[in-house]
Structure formats: structure tokens, C-alpha cells
Amino acid sequence: xxxxxxxxxxxxSEFFYRNRDLAGFSNPTRSLYTAVREFVENSLDACDQKxxxxxxxxxxxxVDAEKPDPKQYILTVRDNGPGIxxxxxxxxxxxxxxxxxxxxxxxxxxxxxGATMAILYGQITTNKPVIVKSSxxxxxxxxxxxxxxxxxxxxxILKHETKEVSKSGLxxxxxxxxxxxxxxxxxxxYVYQTSLITPYATITFDDPKGEKxxxxxxxxxxxxxxxxxxxxxxxxxxxxxxxxxxxxxxQIPAVDxxxxxxxxxxxxxxxxxxxxxxxxxxxxxxxxxxTRPVRIVMALMSFLKMDFEKLSKTTxxxxxxxxxxxxxxxxxxxxxxxxxxxxxxFYYKQLANTVQGETLTSFLTKRxxxxxxxxxxxxxxxxxxxxxxxxxxxxxxxxxxxxxxLQSFDxxxxxxxxxxxxxxxxxxxxxxxxxxxxxxxxxxxxxxSAYSGFPFVIEMGIAYGGKISSRGMKVYxxxxxIPLLYDEGSDVVLKVVNDTDWSRYKxxxxxxxxxxxxxxxxxxxxxxxxxxxxxxxxxxxxxxxxALLSLSRKLSSFMSKRGQAEAAIKRKNLxxxxxxxxxxxxxxxxxxxxxxxxxxxxxxxxxxxEET
Amino acid sequence: MKKKPKKKAAEDKQNTLAELLKKHGAQxxxxxxxxxxxxxxxxxxxxSNIVYDKKIRQYILGTNTAVRSSRNxxxxxxxxxxxxxxxxxxxxxxxxxxxxxxxxxxxSQAFEVDFEDQSESDNIIVDLEAVLSSPRESFHVFPEERSxxxxxxxxxxxxxxxxGKKTNLSDHPDGYAIGPSLTSSxxxxxxxxxxxxxxxGGLFTRFxxxxxxxxxxxxxxxxGGQAPRSTRTLLKRLHEELSLPVVILTDGDVYGEHIAMVxxxxxxxxxxLRELTVPDAKWVGVWATDIEKYKLPTIPMTESDIKRCHxxxxxxxxxxxxWKKELEVFLKIKRKAELEAFSKxxxxxxxxxxxxxxxxxxxxL
Numbered sequence: 001x002x003x004x005x006x007x008x009x010x011x012x013s014e015f016f017y018r019n020r021d022l023a024g025f026s027n028p029t030r031s032l033y034t035a036v037r038e039f040v041e042n043s044l045d046a047c048d049q050k051x052x053x054x055x056x057x058x059x060x061x062x063v064d065a066e067k068p069d070p071k072q073y074i075l076t077v078r079d080n081g082p083g084i085x086x087x088x089x090x091x092x093x094x095x096x097x098x099x100x101x102x103x104x105x106x107x108x109x110x111x112x113x114g115a116t117m118a119i120l121y122g123q124i125t126t127n128k129p130v131i132v133k134s135s136x137x138x139x140x141x142x143x144x145x146x147x148x149x150x151x152x153x154x155x156x157i158l159k160h161e162t163k164e165v166s167k168s169g170l171x172x173x174x175x176x177x178x179x180x181x182x183x184x185x186x187x188x189x190y191v192y193q194t195s196l197i198t199p200y201a202t203i204t205f206d207d208p209k210g211e212k213x214x215x216x217x218x219x220x221x222x223x224x225x226x227x228x229x230x231x232x233x234x235x236x237x238x239x240x241x242x243x244x245x246x247x248x249x250x251q252i253p254a255v256d257x258x259x260x261x262x263x264x265x266x267x268x269x270x271x272x273x274x275x276x277x278x279x280x281x282x283x284x285x286x287x288x289x290x291t292r293p294v295r296i297v298m299a300l301m302s303f304l305k306m307d308f309e310k311l312s313k314t315t316x317x318x319x320x321x322x323x324x325x326x327x328x329x330x331x332x333x334x335x336x337x338x339x340x341x342x343x344x345x346f347y348y349k350q351l352a353n354t355v356q357g358e359t360l361t362s363f364l365t366k367r368x369x370x371x372x373x374x375x376x377x378x379x380x381x382x383x384x385x386x387x388x389x390x391x392x393x394x395x396x397x398x399x400x401x402x403x404x405x406l407q408s409f410d411x412x413x414x415x416x417x418x419x420x421x422x423x424x425x426x427x428x429x430x431x432x433x434x435x436x437x438x439x440x441x442x443x444x445x446x447x448x449s450a451y452s453g454f455p456f457v458i459e460m461g462i463a464y465g466g467k468i469s470s471r472g473m474k475v476y477x478x479x480x481x482i483p484l485l486y487d488e489g490s491d492v493v494l495k496v497v498n499d500t501d502w503s504r505y506k507x508x509x510x511x512x513x514x515x516x517x518x519x520x521x522x523x524x525x526x527x528x529x530x531x532x533x534x535x536x537x538x539x540x541x542x543x544x545x546x547a548l549l550s551l552s553r554k555l556s557s558f559m560s561k562r563g564q565a566e567a568a569i570k571r572k573n574l575x576x577x578x579x580x581x582x583x584x585x586x587x588x589x590x591x592x593x594x595x596x597x598x599x600x601x602x603x604x605x606x607x608x609x610e611e612t
Numbered sequence: 613m614k615k616k617p618k619k620k621a622a623e624d625k626q627n628t629l630a631e632l633l634k635k636h637g638a639q640x641x642x643x644x645x646x647x648x649x650x651x652x653x654x655x656x657x658x659x660s661n662i663v664y665d666k667k668i669r670q671y672i673l674g675t676n677t678a679v680r681s682s683r684n685x686x687x688x689x690x691x692x693x694x695x696x697x698x699x700x701x702x703x704x705x706x707x708x709x710x711x712x713x714x715x716x717x718x719x720s721q722a723f724e725v726d727f728e729d730q731s732e733s734d735n736i737i738v739d740l741e742a743v744l745s746s747p748r749e750s751f752h753v754f755p756e757e758r759s760x761x762x763x764x765x766x767x768x769x770x771x772x773x774x775x776g777k778k779t780n781l782s783d784h785p786d787g788y789a790i791g792p793s794l795t796s797s798x799x800x801x802x803x804x805x806x807x808x809x810x811x812x813g814g815l816f817t818r819f820x821x822x823x824x825x826x827x828x829x830x831x832x833x834x835x836g837g838q839a840p841r842s843t844r845t846l847l848k849r850l851h852e853e854l855s856l857p858v859v860i861l862t863d864g865d866v867y868g869e870h871i872a873m874v875x876x877x878x879x880x881x882x883x884x885l886r887e888l889t890v891p892d893a894k895w896v897g898v899w900a901t902d903i904e905k906y907k908l909p910t911i912p913m914t915e916s917d918i919k920r921c922h923x924x925x926x927x928x929x930x931x932x933x934x935w936k937k938e939l940e941v942f943l944k945i946k947r948k949a950e951l952e953a954f955s956k957x958x959x960x961x962x963x964x965x966x967x968x969x970x971x972x973x974x975x976x977l
Contacts, residue, residue, distance in 0.1 A: 574685050578692040581725060582682060583644055585692075585699035589637020596645035 016117055017124065017150050023114065025121040028070035032060070032178030033186050035075055035121065038114030039172055040191075041482065043079035044198060046170065048421070050082045051222055054201035058191070060180060062208045070179040072126050073208065075118075078171035083136040086162075093119060093132050093172070094146050094155020118174060120148055125177035129158050138168035180208050186485055188213065192435075193476055193483035197423065197518060199431030218434045219427050226421040230369040233379075233406040234453025235415070235523070241403055244367055245357065245391055255297060260312055266294050276307050296354055299347035303339060304328065321355050324348070357392030360385050370413040379409050407453070415455035417448030422457045422520045423481065432461045436514055439465030440558045443516075446547050451539040456521035458540070460547040462555055463514045464507075465562075472510035473497070478518040479526075479534060486532035493517045495536060496544045505552045506559035515551075517544065575602045623770060623798070626705060629750055633702045636743070640695065649683035651691075655742050655884055662883045664928040669876070669891045671883040673742070693736045694743075696725040701740065701751035708772045710752045710792035713737065742884035749795055749842050750887075759843045760787035760813070761794070762820050763831030765850075766801035769793055785820055787834065795842050799853055805829040806971070807850050809893075811837060811862040811871055815951050815962070822963040828971060831856070839875050844888045847875060851890050858890050859974045861967075864898030864908065865948035866920045869938060877929055894977045896970040899934065900941035903949045906966070909956055910947035917948065934977070 016023065024034035040056055047054035056079045063072040084092055093116060119130045135141040145159035180187075184207065191205045195215030200222055205213040231240065264270050266289070267282050274282070283290075283298045290298065300316060303326050317336060318327040327338045341348050357363070361376040371379075380387040383405030385398075394402065422445055423431075429443045443461035450456065468474075477484040477493050484491065497515060507513060525535040534540065579602050583595045636652070643650035655661070656676040665672045682691045700719060704711060711719065717733040720726070727733040737748050744751070765781045771793040778800065781788050788794060808830045810816050816834035824830055831850060835843055850856050860875055862868030872895035878888050903910055913921075921943050924930050930939060942948070954962035 571685050574688050578688050579644070579682070581692050581723070582640065582650070582695045585695040586637045586640040586644065586650075589633055589695075589699055589702055590641040591634060591637075592641060596641050598644040598647070600647055601644070601649070 014150055014153070016120060020117065020121060020124075023117045025117060028125075028177050028179040029182040031118075031121055031125075031176065032073065032075070032180060032183045033190065034114070035118035035174065035176060035178075036060075036077075036187050037190060037482075038118045039075070039077035040194065040203070042115050043077055043081055043170065044194075044201060044481070046081035047079060047201070048222070048225060051225060052081055053217060053220060053222060054198070054203075055080045056201060057204045057206075059206040060178075060187075060208050061206075062180070063175065065208070069181040070177055072175055073178045073180060074173060074175050075122075075178075076171065076173040078169065080167060080169045083134040083168050083170050084132075085136055086134065086142040089132055089134055089142060089144050090146060090155040090157055093130060093144075094148055094157075115172070116148075118176070119172075120150070122174035122176035123148055126175045128175035131171075131173040133171040135165050135168045135170075138166065139164060141165040189485055190483055191215070193478070193485070194481075196431050196435050196476065196516065197428075197478045197481050197483065199423075199427050199434070218430045221427075223421060223424045223427055226419045229416050229419045230367060232415040232450070232453040232455070233364075233368050233371065233409065233412050234450070236403060236406050236453070238400055238403045241399055241406075245394075255300075255311055255314065255316060257312060259293070259297060260308055263294050263297050264308065266290050273308065276301070276305050279307065292354075295350060299351045299354075300326070302345065302347040303341050319351060319355050321352050353390075355392055356390035358390070359388045360391055361387045363391045369416045375411060375413075378411055379405065382409050382411075414448070415450040415453060417455045417457060419522055420448065420455055420457050420520045421481075422459050423518060425459070428459055428461050428516070428518070432463050432514070432516060436463045437467040438463035438512075438514070439562075440555060442551050442554045444547050444550050446543050449539055449543050451525070451537045454521055454523045456519060456524075456540060456543070458543040458547050459518040459520070460544070460551060461514075461516040462548075462551040463516075464555060464558070465512050468512035468514055470510055470512045473502075473507075473513045473515065476514065476516045477534070478516070479524040479531075480520055481518070482531070484532050484534070489533075490527060491533035492536035492541055493519075493534065493544060496541060496548055500548060500552065502552075505556035506563060507552075507555065515548070517547075519544075572602070625746075625750060626796075629744065629746055630702070630705060632744055632746075633698055633705075633751075636698060637702075649681060651679055651681035651683070652743065653677040653679050654739055657738070657742060657884060662880050666928075668886070668889075669929070670878040670886070670889045671880045672886070673883050690736065690739075693720070693725055693727065693733070694739055696720060696723055697733075697736050697740050698743075701753070704752040705750075708752075708770070708796075710754050710771075712754055712756050714756070716753055738884070745885065747841055747845060747882075747885050747887055749792075749845055752792060754792050754795070754842060755840045757836060757840050758789040758791060759836040759840055760816060760834040761790055761831065761846065762787035762816070763807075763825045764803045764829075765799060765831055765854075767794065767797040768800050769797050771796060781831070782825060787816065787820065787832070790833075790840075790843050790846055792842075795845060799849070802831070802854055802856075803829060804831045804854075804856060807831045807833060807847060807856045807858045808967075809833045809835050809839070809843075809847060809858060809860045809875060810951075811835055811860075811868060812951055815861070818959070819963060822960055824963055824967065827963075828967070835860075835871065835875070838871055841882070841888055844875055844878075844890070847890050847893070848887060851892065857974070858893040859971065860893055860895045861897055861951065861970070862895070863948070863950045864900065864903055864953070865913070865950075866917055866924065866939065866942055868898065869895065869935070869942075870920075870924065873929060873935065894974045895934070896974050896977075897966070898949055898951060898953075900938045900945060903945065903947065906954070908949040908953040910945075910949045910953070913942065913946045913948050918943065918946065 025031040036058065040058060043056045044054050056077065058077045061074045063074060122128065122130065129145045129147050131143065131145050133141055133143045140162055142160065142162050144157060147156045147158065149156050188205070191203055191213055192215070195201070195203045199218040200220065202216045204215070207213070267279070267286055269279070269282065280302055301311060304311065304314070306314070313331045315329045317329055320327070324341045324343055325338050326341050327336060329336050341351070358366070360380055361373060364371045364376040364379065365373055377387055383402065385402065425443045425445050429441060432441055432443065441461065441463045443459065446458040448455050448457050475494060475497055477491060519534060519540065525537050525540070527533045527535045579598050583598050587595045640650040654677060655673040656678045657673065661674040661676040662671055663674050680687050680691050680694070682688050697716070700716065713734055714730060716737060717727055717730040720733060737753060740751070741748055761781055763781055766778055767781065769775060769777045774793065806828060808819070808824065810819065810832065813834050813836060816832060819832050825832055833843065833847060847858055851858050860872040862871050872893070875890055876893045876895070877891060878885070882888055902908065921939055925939055930936050951962065954966055
């Protein structure tokens with residue numbers, strides 16, 4: 001054992017660099033595909049969020065076309081989205097774990113990490129910078145050339161220039177080691193299927209061989225965008241609760257110049273310098289009109305016994321309600337000072353309330369979706385908490401108990417689906433119509449449902465015949481408008497489709513049949529980190545089954561009508577072929593000259609008779 | 613002593629058939645003319661509808677019938693095929709032309725009546741037999757295989773170009789092939805008193821050489837193994853029109869015994885026909901009991917011989933008399949002997965010694 005062993009913190013960039021397999025950058029084939037996905041999905045998400053009908057243009061060009069795969073490719077994705085503010089660009093593309101998508105609503109990617117991972121991968125394999133061009137106003141475009149400093153998790157800007165443009169949007173271009181020979185099929189499938197589930201977007205792809213794939217918008221209206229909502233109690237864990245307590249409960253106010261200005265203004269003392277006791281008098285008179293942060297500052301001042309000038313030279317370090325101690329840092333004396341707080345004081349109670357946080361009932365009703373006062377009280381009884389208990393005073397054990405209670409209490413209302421963004425029946429139908437040109441097409445959107453506190457909606461479409469090839473049933477799987485291409489076998493959608501007895505719906509052999517399944521959820525229960533197959537949660541499986549059932553019933557009635565029509569034509573053809581022969585033969589047998597008058601038998605629509 | 617057979621028997625049959633065809637044709641013509649889909653019923657030939665009739669001693673079809681309708685699209689093709697065959701048979705008989713099963717299959721192609729293969733057309737031929745209750749030879753569809761006949765029988769041809777011409781079947785020592793012209797001829801004259809059907813061509817030749825026809829006043833028929841239906845029809849006609857007893861000589865094994873049985877009572881396959889049997893025909897040898905009696909050289913029975921023995925023991929026709937007894941002896945000795953085995957005692961032993969004894973026994977059977 002070495003005693004010289006050292007421990008050092010690694011940066012997030014370094015962590016991802018060492019664990020890039022996790023994020024889908026394990027080999028040149030997979031990496032090229034993952035990079036395409038990350039950039040295209042970022043573009044679509046950005047446009048969706050701003051209600052812009054996306055135009056996404058993607059191109060992959062070989063740096064040296066003559067070389068065999070794997071080799072260096074330049075991947076460029078350009079969109080007409082909102083762009084990124086110039087000063088955010090270096091951080092957004094030059095650091096890992098810098099993202100904007102941390103709210104709770106449905107989006108394609110979760111945190112926007114993938115794009116940075118792709119950039120990182122490109123840099124590792126080719127040592128070439130990323131080129132980002134962004135315009136937010138459609139007039140000025142900022143162009144950055146950057147590298148990542150992996151150890152420091154910081155961008156290194158090589159070049160920054162601006163120029164005038166006529167359109168807003170973002171363009172990202174990286175150079176990376178890839179294998180298009182192997183990844184090509186998947187990438188083309190990805191572009192094709194993404195266009196299918198995004199009928200309001202135009203997506204184009206220029207591949208390294210000069211092939212151009214164009215999928216233009218089918219519809220010009222955007223499906224309603226999802227709203228960010230509060231979490232549902234069933235979907236909570238201890239860590240989430242702890243964070244919620246931290247960021248709501250209270251923050252030790254920063255007593256900086258801005259805050260002092262605000263305090264002065266509310267007390268009507270903008271330009272006056274009063275003594276401590278004068279200030280506190282004023283405070284008592286104005287108390288009811290003061291805002292919450294100002295009340296906290298005043299409560300602190302009552303114990304600090306300082307005027308504004310002195311206050312501006314201190315920082316509050318700790319408010320220890322239990323021990324009634326207040327600790328602050330005095331810049332003037334450069335030391336930490338603790339003072340006692342009088343528990344009988346009016347200001348102490350104010351401070352205590354703030355520090356201990358809101359009551360349990362208030363916390364539940366304000367911080368969670370669909371929890372009213374009645375439910376909150378019922379829950380408190382169920383979980384054996386006092387409704388008025390301050391959440392700030394909870395111990396770790398109590399937090400665990402609270403979390404368990406939240407997860408298991410059955411009387412919460414179902415999760416609010418307004419955070420979901422299903423495509424909608426009409427857009428789905430139009431998309432499928434355009435892609436498959438079928439003889440039969442039906443779509444269904446199920447009502448919202450939930451598993452483990454996460455709401456989800458199933459959309460499904462079924463298409464038959466027309467230009468669909470008869471090579472058997474094809475299932476297109478989507479989750480949150482992302483196509484799932486790998487690991488079909490273990491997916492819950494496939495399971496439901498395969499469990500269906502298709503002969504009951506008059507579907508036989510290798511039917512020209514397409515099923516499109518779209519699962520929308522704030523959290524899709526993927527089986528693996530690769531996000532390619534959905535686990536079989538009973539709630540989801542049930543909804544999928546019901547969706548498929550309603551569609552296959554409609555298909556079945558279409559099939560029987562079609563079957564009848566086909567049989568009628570077939571019958572007529574058979575009669576036309578054979579009846580004249582019978583007539584010819586029996587005429588000679590009967591010794592007649594003229595054939596019998598059978599014409600009407602083959603021209604009239606024949607009556608359906610049971611085949612025996 | 614010359615026998616005078618009933619005249620014009622063959623011709624009468626042809627006329628009846630032609631009328632039957634015309635009747636069916638007219639019926640279908642009327643249906644079509646009224647705009648109705650024609651249909652007719654065919655006796656069902658499924659195994660469940662084949663029963664043994666003790667009275668007439670053969671397998672016959674039961675009362676089940678299948679309706680074949682031209683309205684039903686799954687039957688329309690077969691209906692048309694059957695109509696075509698009737699039409700074709702009508703032409704064949706009308707023009708006195710003959711054909712074979714294979715001919716029929718190819719002829720259909722000239723009329724856009726598509727048969728998938730010959731077995732499909734063969735099947736339709738059997739359907740027409742069932743509808744008309746007549747063997748296919750009656751509508752001039754003849755088997756490929758030919759057996760032979762020899763003996764003092766004068767026939768008069770009815771086939772085109774030979775009408776009225778006569779031949780005596782003892783004029784040619786190789787015998788006469790039992791083909792369409794012989795089958796459709798009229799029997800005019802014979803001095804024979806017995807018909808000897810023999811399983812093998814080799815023995816047939818020996819019998820002619822040894823003048824069995826003269827010595828025993830016999831017409832000798834070579835069945836060439838399992839007797840073709842034209843041969844069975846000939847045997848039946850010889851028996852019925854000339855009142856000649858028919859005796860059968862086969863190899864001494866279970867298959868030989870069954871050859872005799874088929875001549876006597878037909879086969880399940882032909883249960884729809886009643887003109888192919890000679891119920892009074894007698895199997896005179898070689899019996900299993902003859903093997904020991906004449907000390908014939910033998911060969912062991914194979915497993916399939918033994919299995920066949922057990923199968924036949926379940927057949928209602930093998931439940932009595934020599935039929936049952938001989939099967940049981942075969943099973944006991946598990947050996948069999950061919951007709952040629954008699955050559956051990958000299959080439960003429962079979963005609964000099966065995967045949968006279970057997971013909972004597974036949975009278976008491």
C-alpha cells in the first residue's frame with residue numbers, strides 16, 4: 001500500500017472524458033450516431049420551446065473521402081431556433097454540466113449534456129475545435145472557435161468574431177472520428193423516423209456520399225407546448241426533498257449594498273443615516289408594509305445592533321435557532337463573531353419562523369402539484385406528522401419517513417399531464433399519411449395516466465396497405481418525440497404488439513402493416529442508459545394494450561370490408577372465366593345450337609353465399 | 613358346341629351413356645338459360661361412405677352425396693372441369709375415339725380448363741364415373757397397361773374403320789391385347805367352356821404353347837398382375853354374355869389372393885362402379901395349402917406380406933371359406949411360392965398335372 005496515495009477532485013469534463021462509454025461514445029460507429037442525435041435533438045428542443053417551426057439542416061462530410069472508415073468527419077447541424085446569447089455560448093458549449101433544461105417538463109434530452117459530450121469526443125479524437133455560430137436577434141451573429149480544457153472544465157476560446165446575418169439560429173460544427181459506412185443506416189433511419197414524429201419540422205440531411213434526404217413540414221401548426229409544473233408526491237425521493245427544502249426554506253440573506261438600498265427604500269430612509277434604535281423604531285411602525293426579505297434583515301439587525309454603515313461591512317454566517325446564536329463575519333475586524341439572540345424577542349420568532357421554514361401543510365400545498373389543504377391534512381395524519389410541524393426542523397430520519405409517506409399515500413390526485421407534450425392525433429395522422437400513403441390509417445391518443453408519480457400519455461397509429469411494403473409488420477417506437485432504434489427485442493411496445501393475436505383482426509402472413517407508438521412522459525422508464533428500449537411498467541403496458549386494442553378493432557373492420565370487396569371481385573372474375581366454359585360444354589352436350597343466356601350471371605353483382 | 617351370345621350388347625351400353633350425358637347437359641343448359649347457377653350431386657367417395665354390400669358381394673358407396681354447385685367459388689373450377697370432361701367424353705364416344713388418363717389431362721389444355729396436374733384430372737374422371745355409374749372405359753378412357761387374351765372367341769369390331777370386321781382370338785399365338793377396340797367389340801361366337809385368368813405373362817405364353825385353350829376348352833386371359841379395369845370388364849362380359857365360368861390362377865402369396873379377390877368383388881377405390889366384378893369367379897390357386905401339398909420351392913414372406921395378411925383378415929370379404937383359411941395358413945407357414953415353382957417338376961407340370969386337378973376342384977367350390 002502506498003502511503004503517498006493522493007486524493008484529488010476531478011472536474012465534470014474529466015469525469016465524462018473517462019466515462020464516455022456511458023454517454024454513447026464507445027466507438028466510432030456509435031459515436032457518430034450519438035453526436036447526430038444530440039445536436040438534432042437540441043435544435044428541435046430549442047425551437048419547440050420558443051414555438052418556432054423547426055428547420056434543421058444536418059450534414060456529414062468526410063475530411064478525406066479517399067480514406068477508409070473509421071475516419072474524420074465534419075458534422076454540422078444548423079437550425080432556425082432562438083440561438084444562444086453571445087456571452088452564454090462559451091459556457092454552454094465549452095463546459096460540461098452547464099444546461100438550461102432542469103425544469104420538470106417533457107423534453108427530448110434531459111439536461112443538454114449530450115452536445116458537450118459530442119464536442120468533447122470530437123476534440124479527443126481529432127483535436128479540432130468546435131465552431132459555434134449563433135444569432136439571437138437575426139441581425140448579428142457571433143462565431144466562436146473553441147476547445148475544452150478538460151481538467152479545468154473551462155472553454156478555451158480560439159477565435160470570436162461577429163458578422164451581420166439575416167436570420168436567427170444556431171449552427172454547431174464539430175470534427176470527429178466516425179464510421180459512416182457502419183452508422184449510415186442508423187443515421188438515415190434516425191432522420192427518417194424523427195421526421196415522422198416531428199411533422200411540423202423540416203429536417204434535411206446531406207450524407208458524405210452526396211445523397212440528400214429531405215423531409216419537409218407536413219403541418220404548419222405546433223402542438224401545444226408543455227408547461228413546467230411542480231413535482232408529484234409519488235415521484236419524489238429523499239434527495240429531491242432535501243433540495244426542495246434548501247432552495248425554498250430560507251437562505252441567509254446576503255446583506256450587500258443592493259439589499260441595504262432596498263431596506264432603506266422600504267423604511268423610507270433612502271438618504272437618512274439614523275442610529276440603530278431609531279431604525280428599529282421606524283421598523284416597528286412600518287412592519288406591516290415590509291417585504292419578507294427586508295423583515296429578515298431587520299430581524300437580524302435587531303440582534304446585531306448596528307446601523308446601516310456597520311451592517312454593510314458584515315456577512316451573516318450562521319443562524320442557529322436551536323442554540324439561539326447568531327454568527328457573522330466582521331470585515332472591519334476580520335473575524336467571526338457570535339452573539340446570543342433573545343428568544344422572547346418579537347424578532348426572534350420572526351427569524352425562527354423563517355429559518356424553520358413553512359409548516360408541513362403549507363409546504364405540501366405550495367410545493368407539490370395537485371395537493372390541497374384537505375389532502376395535506378389527511379396525509380399528515382397518514383404519515384404521523386403534526387400538520388403544523390416546521391419542515392426546517394425535520395431530522396434526517398423524519399425526512400426519510402416523510403418521503404416514504406409521500407410515495408405510498410394513495411389519496412393524492414393523479415399527476416398533472418400539462419407538463420406533457422404529445423404530438424396530437426391530427427399531426428400524427430398527417431405525418432403517417434405522408435410517410436406511408438396507406439389504404440387504412442387510424443391514430444389514437446390515450447388519456448393521461450401515471451406510473452410512480454410520473455405522468456405519461458400514449459399515442460399510437462396504425463397504417464395498412466397502400467405503399468407500405470408487404471415485408472411484415474413494422475413497429476416504429478418513439479419516446480418524447482425521439483425514435484428508439486436499438487434493442488427492439490426487449491421493448492415493452494414490441495412485447496405488447498407480439499402478444500397480440502393478429503389473426504383475430506384478420507391480419508395474416510407478412511402484412512403491409514405499420515405501427516407507430518409514442519410514449520410521452522416526464523420520465524420515460526428506459527431499461528438501459530442507452531435510452532433505446534422502454535421497460536414494461538404495468539401501467540404503461542396497460543395503456544399500450546388499450547391503445548393497440550382500439551386501433552386493431554378498427555383495422556379489423558376495415559380488413560373485413562376490404563376482404564368482402566376483394567372476394568366479390570374475385571368471385572366475379574371466377575364466374576366470368578368459368579360460366580362461359582360451362583355454357584359452351586353443356587350446349588354441345590345438350591345438342592343445342594345456341595348457347596344459353598348466361599350473360600346476366602356474370603355482369604350482375606353476385607350475391608354473397610357462405611363458402612362451404 | 614357354339615354359343616350364341618346376346619347381340620349388340622356393347623352398342624346398347626354406349627347409347628345409354630350418350631343419353632345420360634345429354635340429359636345432364638340439357639339440365640345444366642336450362643339452369644343457365646334461366647340465370648340459375650347449375651349444380652348436381654355426386655355420390656360421396658369419402659371412406660366413411662364406402663360400405664360392403666353382402667348381397668352383391670362388393671364394396672359400394674353409401675347414400676351420402678356431395679352437392680357440387682357452380683355458385684360456390686371454391687367448387688366452380690371443379691364443376692367446370694367435370695362439365696368439360698362430360699363434354700369431352702361425349703365427343704370421344706360420339707366419334708368413337710379412344711384416349712388415356714394422360715391424354716385427358718393434355719386435352720383439357722386446348723379448352724382453357726386448367727388441371728393443376730394429372731392427379732387432379734384423374735380425380736375428375738372418377739367423379740364422372742360416379743355421376744354416370746359407368747367405368748371410364750365406357751366413355752373411352754382406357755388404361756395404359758395392356759393385358760392379353762387368347763382362345764376361341766370370335767369378335768366383331770365396332771370401332772371406326774373396322775365395323776363389321778371379325779377376328780378369332782386364337783388366330784395369333786401371342787394373344788390379343790385387351791384394348792379399346794377389343795373391349796368395345798361384340799362377341800359373336802365361341803366354343804370355350806371356361807375362362808382361365810392367370811396373373812403372369814410368362815405362364816400365359818406357356819398355356820398357349822401347351823394348348824390349354826384346346827385341351828380344356830378355355831379362353832386364357834393374362835391379367836398382368838392386378839387386373840386392369842378393361843380386363844375386369846372383359847371377364848365380366850365373358851361371364852355374363854357367354855355364361856362362362858371364370859377361374860383365377862395367381863402366385864401363392866397374399867397379393868395373388870387379393871388379385872383374385874379384386875376380380876371377384878372389386879376394390880374400395882371403385883366402389884362407385886358395379887360393372888367390374890365377377891362375383892362367381894373362383895380362385896383356384898396357388899393356395900397356401902398347395903405349397904405343402906405339392907412340396908413347392910418357397911421363399912419367406914416379408915414383413916409387408918405379413919402386415920398385408922393381417923390387414924386383409926379384417927376385410928369383410930375375407931371372413932369365410934378358402935379366403936380366410938388360406939390367409940391363416942400363409943400366416944402360419946410364413947412362406948410363399950410363385951406359379952413358376954411348378955417348373956421344379958418340369959415345365960409342363962403345371963398344365964399337365966396341377967391345372968386339371970384345380971379345374972376339377974373349381975366345380976365343387
